[in-house]
Amino acid sequence: MAGRVDLDGNPINPMTICMIGAGGFIGSHLCEKLMSETQHTVLAVDVYSDKIKHLLEPTSLPWNGRIQFHRINIKNDSRLEGLIKMADLTVNLAAICTPADYNTRPLDTIYSNFIDALPVVKYCSENGKRLIHFSTCEVYGKTIGAFLPEESPLRQDPAYFLLSEDASPCIFGPIEKQRWSYACAKQLIERLIYAEGAENGLEFTIVRPFNWIGPRMDFIPGIDGPSEGVPRVLACFSNNLLRHEPLKLVDGGHSQRTFIYIKDAIEAVSLMIENPARANGHIFNVGNPNNEVTVKQLAEMMTQVYSKVSGETPLETPTVDVSSKEFYGEGYDDSDKRIPDMTIINRQLGWNPKTSLWDLLESTLTYQHRTYAEAVKQAMSKTTTN
Ligand SMILES: NC(=O)c1ccc[n+]([C@@H]2O[C@H](COP(=O)([O-])OP(=O)(O)OC[C@H]3O[C@@H](n4cnc5c(N)ncnc54)[C@H](O)[C@@H]3O)[C@@H](O)[C@H]2O)c1
Numbered sequence: 001m002a003g004r005v006d007l008d009g010n011p012i013n014p015m016t017i018c019m020i021g022a023g024g025f026i027g028s029h030l031c032e033k034l035m036s037e038t039q040h041t042v043l044a045v046d047v048y049s050d051k052i053k054h055l056l057e058p059t060s061l062p063w064n065g066r067i068q069f070h071r072i073n074i075k076n077d078s079r080l081e082g083l084i085k086m087a088d089l090t091v092n093l094a095a096i097c098t099p100a101d102y103n104t105r106p107l108d109t110i111y112s113n114f115i116d117a118l119p120v121v122k123y124c125s126e127n128g129k130r131l132i133h134f135s136t137c138e139v140y141g142k143t144i145g146a147f148l149p150e151e152s153p154l155r156q157d158p159a160y161f162l163l164s165e166d167a168s169p170c171i172f173g174p175i176e177k178q179r180w181s182y183a184c185a186k187q188l189i190e191r192l193i194y195a196e197g198a199e200n201g202l203e204f205t206i207v208r209p210f211n212w213i214g215p216r217m218d219f220i221p222g223i224d225g226p227s228e229g230v231p232r233v234l235a236c237f238s239n240n241l242l243r244h245e246p247l248k249l250v251d252g253g254h255s256q257r258t259f260i261y262i263k264d265a266i267e268a269v270s271l272m273i274e275n276p277a278r279a280n281g282h283i284f285n286v287g288n289p290n291n292e293v294t295v296k297q298l299a300e301m302m303t304q305v306y307s308k309v310s311g312e313t314p315l316e317t318p319t320v321d322v323s324s325k326e327f328y329g330e331g332y333d334d335s336d337k338r339i340p341d342m343t344i345i346n347r348q349l350g351w352n353p354k355t356s357l358w359d360l361l362e363s364t365l366t367y368q369h370r371t372y373a374e375a376v377k378q379a380m381s382k383t384t385t386n
């Protein structure tokens with residue numbers, strides 16, 4: 001750890017980082033990396049701490065004292081400004097970010113992703129503090145190619161689907177498709193941060209994650225989250241596999257996604273943290289363009305990988321189709337395809353993802369099986385005996 005240098009060969013000085021949303025999926029991995037590989041101090045802000053409790057106790061861990069947990073709801077807590085003032089850098093991860101909420105809780109979604117982020121931006125700007133804000137690949141919405149006829153050869157041309165920070169438009173559906181409440185709120189907070197940079201000199205970096213997945217993502221319904229809850233696709237499919245039931249393909253599972261292993265993505269964030277001169281003022285796509293699949297292909301691959309890691313034989317009919325209205329309710333819509341342009345992150349930070357989809361699913365599903373299989377079995381036997 002001693003003598004660590006940045007990408008330009010300058011020594012990295014220990015800093016204090018106020019991490020809001022530190023108890024979530026991404027936050028837990030970022031805290032882990034900062035504790036085990038750097039000398040930085042983290043003021044971890046969240047309403048939950050379960051996913052980072054292994055870092056907070058026991059007090060004899062080597063990073064004792066370098067991570068402090070502050071149970072704060074940023075909606076209404078005056079301690080937030082003090083923490084931002086104490087830190088050199090604020091990383092804001094806090095958000096409602098599960099698609100099942102966007103059309104069913106649109107107000108909470110908009111408040112969480114726009115209104116609640118406003119004071120964070122304001123305190124950073126007023127106090128001259130650097131901000132790394134987590135946005136989303138959903139700000140791109142649909143691709144231009146989605147509006148071409150099905151059979152058009154132009155659909156194969158990257159000009160019609162590659163998502164570039166400084167060139168692609170943001171294409172959302174109509175207002176009644178409340179799915180876009182999240183993307184639109186994220187877009188507006190990006191514009192506000194950008195404007196704070198332009199008018200008031202805020203030092204900022206905006207991150208657009210493209211489907212980061214791995215251990216500790218979301219929850220397994222009825223085990224460590226509500227039984228009726230609908231998490232993101234990795235946890236939905238993991239839940240189906242653990243319960244030995246078919247994986248549900250929303251509207252046939254034709255949408256395409258690129259998935260990146262959380263540990264690869266965290267490398268990129270850590271480069272942003274430690275290379276402010278290269279990261280400030282930029283918006284970065286962080287994804288793995290080589291890991292593209294349709295949701296149907298993802299379901300098939302997860303079925304195969306789970307069978308390998310659990311030793312269980314897959315179901316004869318491993319998937320079942322379900323309409324989006326039935327699965328998510330009225331007002332759902334979808335991004336058709338998401339391939340990140342990597343030009344800017346390559347140029348500024350020289351970063352590239354490493355892990356293939358098969359490998360990241362193997363390590364993630366090994367974790368899911370080890371963590372949940374027994375609890376799911378017990379929960380299922382209780383339901384059948386009752
Ligand atoms: N995981 C992905 O692939 C992905 C993709 C695109 C964007 N993002 C963005 O990255 C960020 C983190 O995502 P994640 O996957 O870790 O989600 P997550 O839900 O696991 O983490 C978010 C954390 O923020 C906390 N939080 C929410 N509101 C809060 C409040 N008012 N006060 C205090 N804490 C609050 C939650 O308790 C949670 O622990 C989000 O802004 C999300 O929009 C993630």
Ligand SMILES: O=c1ccn([C@@H]2O[C@H](COP(=O)(O)OP(=O)(O)O[C@H]3OC[C@@H](O)[C@H](O)[C@H]3O)[C@@H](O)[C@H]2O)c(=O)[nH]1
Pocket residue numbers: 097098099135136137138209211231232233234236237248249250251253255257295334335
């Ligand atoms: O059980 C399921 C769950 C999901 N799906 C589909 O799988 C795809 C991916 O769904 P996810 O739940 O992972 O969410 P999305 O990729 O649509 O959006 C996510 O991407 C970027 C982030 O900002 C958010 O974390 C989230 O909005 C969607 O097409 C969805 O309809 C299924 O077919 N079956």
